[in-house]
Amino acid sequence: MFAGIRIALVFLLVAAASAHAENGITSARVWPAADYTRVTLESASPVKYQFLAVKNPDRLVIDLEGVDVNSALEGLAAKVAADDPYIKLVRVARNKPGVVRVVLDLKGEVKPQMFTLLPYGEYGHRLVLDIYPLQPADPLMALLGQKEVAVPGGGKEQAEKSRELAFATTQENPASDKPAELAKLADKPARTEMRAWKPEVSRLITIAIDAGHGGEDPGAHGKNGSREKDVTLAIARRLKAQVDVEPNMRGVLIRDGDFFIPLHGRVVKARNVKADLFVSIHADAFVKPDARGSSVFALSERGATSAAARWLAKKENDADLIGGVNIDVKDVYLKQTLLDLSQTATINDSLKLGKAVLGELGGINDLHKGSVEQAGFAVLKSPDIPSILVETAFISNPEEERKLSDDGYQDKLAAAILGGIKHYFAKNPPLARSKMASAE
């Protein structure tokens, strides 16, 4: 009996000691972006915490229980850049025995969200603090802001008018021809656009360009250290630059920085800017390093066209688990995208677009598969925007990894995608917006 008690005591002591040793914060990361700044604290086992938002001056306080101040936590302050949109300063100190207090001094009032993520992939337990602006930026307003600068001779009066218009276009008014108004604000007069494009189109066509992955979610890795999230952003930026040169097109980057956007958030963002097309850019990976070539995917409502497409869609959809989504936010996104619309017509257009892009990609790279494949990709679930996912090349293939990191080749990939988009529009002219609005 005595022996039994002694064994139990020893076990308790060991458990306490190991829990203490394991409960250190192993990594602290900051992902600043205009959309939101994310702070991630990673640990091998779950960390108990208390979270508090305090006013005058605005600051966020996180009390971490059962951890010590270590180099990972101390390094957090240095990871906050001076130009972080929300965080002014980070202070870390031992508050009382067994409790470390992290204080984030803010630049103003914010909407914070704190949540935990279970281990996934290479990540352990994560404590995540997302800092959102009080008033989320209206992406359409931001676009008009950019065009304001470009309006020739556009003085203060013009800017004011644009702002009024921006406000008007964000209101739900199906009767207004929003893109026509946008076109008026563009740096070229609408008449020039009509000459440059088919006569029935007198508006700017908006291409939503989505750089896959980002922030906590690096995507696939190449043998020589390239990360998919960097390659996709570089190609996306080149594609936007090329699209913007077109007289009647405008590119909108869904992600223009190293931060994560949940998959449904990307869909919502494309809809908010009234995108005509959505192109998600990725760089494939496979266990066998000789897998190579470009491929293009569209959404499927029922099953996948092949086991490989199903596998890829699952892998890409796992981005939300790696990138980290607060369940509350995910629900909001889902509510916004679950519309009572059939996706069948849109999927047919997506297939046509995919075929055109695949044809162009075939001119600069081997094709991994000669036809557009379909599976349940979450990022392609816009009910009314033709959407494709382009696996530009295999980052896991050393030769293709080298090409993917090459500026010239990135431009070629962008040009091929744009070429496909132009072919698609030549055969399928975009609808006048009023028609689309009445379908909404």
Ligand SMILES: [Zn+2]
């Ligand atoms: Zn990917």
